Each structure stands twice: as C-alpha cells, then as structure tokens.
Amino acid sequence: MRALIYQGPRDVAVRDVPDARIERPTDVLVRITSTNICGSDLHMYEGRTSVEQGTVLGHENLGEVVGVGRAVDRVKVGDMVCLPFNVACGFCRNCERGFTGYCLTVNPGFAGGAYGYADMGPYSGGQAELLRVPYGDVNCLRLPPDAREKENDYVMLSDIWPTGYHATELAGVSTGDSVVVYGAGPVGLMAAYSAMLCGASKVMVVDRQPDRLALADKIGAIPVDDGLGDPVEQVLDQTGGEGADKGCECVGWQAHDPDGNERPNQTMNNLIRSVRATGALGVVGVFVPQDPQSPDSLMRDGEVALDLGLFFQKGLRMGSGQADVKRYNRQLRDLIAADRAQPSFLVSHNLGLDDAPDAYRHFDNREDGWTKVVLNP
C-alpha cells in the first residue's frame, strides 16, 4: 500500500510499504478515506521526538471497514468509522474510568497509545491506504448515513475537536463564562468553537496569524493579535481589568514570542496572567516528552518555566494532558449529525496522499491559508 513515512527531520515521503492487515482476532481493518495532518505531527516532523525512521504517520483517521477479526462483533464490514487517535483496550483501570488516553494495556505506565506517533506504542499511522485498528470494537466510532457527505466534519472527531473540547472541560467552561484561548491553530480554534457551543459569553483567541485570527472572528470569537501588543493587556482590557474566567493553552512547544523566538513557557505564564483570580486553566498543548525513560529520546525534557507563585496567589486550578477522545466523541458526533456543528470550517485543503510531503512543508511553515489539511488517500 502507499503510505507517508517519516525519514528524518523535515523529511517525509510517500512510499510503498507492506499492507496493513488483521493481526489479532480483535483487529479491524479500515480503508482510509480521510486523514489529517496535525500540529502534533509537527513535533515529529521538526525532529523533537525519537520517532523511528520508516514510521507511517497519521493519527486523525476516518474510513470504511474492509475487514474484521473473528472476535469483533459490533463493527461490520462496510461501516464508515472515525478512529479516535487514542488506541485503548477498553477494560484496564484507566479505560474503565473513561481515561482512554491513558490506557494501561497498550502502553503501560505512560501516556496511552496512538497511531503513527513517537513513543505511544507500536501502532502504524493512517496517512496510508489501509489502517489496522486494534481492539476494533472499542476504537471505532461508527458514523451515521451522512458520513460521506460530512467527512470533513466527522474526521475532526478523531482528535482536534475532542481535544479542543477537552481544554474547555479541564478549565470547567460553563454558560456565561469569558474564556481566553492561546493559539488559533486547529486545536485552539476547536477550543474556541467548543466554548461558544457551551454558552460562553465572550471568547478571546490569541495568535498573530491573520488567516487564523480571521477564522476565530468568523465563529464569533474576539481575535487578539499579539503582534499588536501584550496579549495579556488586551485580554484585561476586554474583561474590565479582571481577566477571563477560564483559559485554554493550545500552543505547546511551538510557542513563539512576538519576535519569533521559540519560548515554550510564553503561553503558560501569559495564561496565568490573563485569567482572573480563582479561575481555571485547561492545558492541551503538548509540552511533555512522550517517553521520559527513553535515553535516546530527542524530545527536550518537559520542564518549562511556570510562575507557580502567581498561579498560587491567584488561587487558580489547572488540568492538562492528552484528550480522552472517546469520552466526548459520541456527543460531538451527534451535534454534527443534527447539523448543530460544522467543525470543517477550519479545513483549508483536501489533497491526495502524494501531496502530503508538500502539505507538511506548507503547514509547518504556518503559511497563510494552510489551516488544516485533510488527505484523501
């Protein structure tokens, strides 16, 4: 089959690789029809991780079931399914409690499993023609009959919409809250969109990329351009000097200061300063190394400067981590099915698999108009 593989920093290519196939009785085989490029792929692309050469990337996948193992009974050949990026068993202590992002069976002791990702288990990615889905009954979200016509919407259920939603859940966003979101990438836009759906009274989105800020504006949020001045001051101005009730971090390692210097701590401390005393923060931007035990991990350690003094003084609360996609994806799917939500508003490109290496380059450069790429193998 054709697949996009990682060859080295900023070097990916489409190659012929052995077909994905059913390996265990609980596996499902999916012919991929939509697979996204994610900001999380850029941690590998830019060489921050220990991902192996030859790994097939791609964890935001949707397609048609073309094979099922003999122990699979819920999912059928012909079903259109979206695949939550977390590979989970469904029966370990964490999965039982809904923390499928931290499955103890597929990746014991650390951050759960994922397709095509560094240090998150041996699972090949879906930027390919076929994908093997382990524990298929657990890891396939079946889609309604309108799956084909709303594919650009449903594929966002694999990661970024539940992740953006998770940020608002971690921060405890509720009706009438004012919310500040750092980062207007796909995840930040999905957090802002979720906050709007949850009834926030005011949502502010901080970034400096005009095209992304324009999308924030389009969904009814207030764009805050940190190229025009201190974003914290702008958020305080918008909130009568008090700060936002809740805040979401949707940038992670990629954080830059207004001069373009890489500063991973920038957004956390801005967030602490932007949220009012006793407020709460949801942190979904990726800061942590995927495998602190791995001696050859190239990912820098997860330490960032954090103004814990101010965090404490303001009595803030915080939640963080990988999104437990399954926890949210049925409800979010049903909003799409009911025409109450269209997360596809951020899709900028639908391209073929052969276009993937170019698309990685454009998306990595954050080029104007390259917000979210969906590959259609």
Ligand code: NAD
């Ligand atoms: P992205 O890189 O496309 O978007 C990041 C945005 O942040 C960019 O638009 C950039 O201009 C902006 N930015 C950079 N520095 C900034 C600063 N100092 N202040 C404000 N904005 C700033 O990536 P994405 O796909 O939106 O993903 C965002 C983060 O979420 C990544 O770290 C990704 O790994 C992470 N992520 C986490 C999960 C999870 O489960 N927790 C899932 C998916 C993605």
Ligand code: ZN
């Ligand atoms: Zn992703």
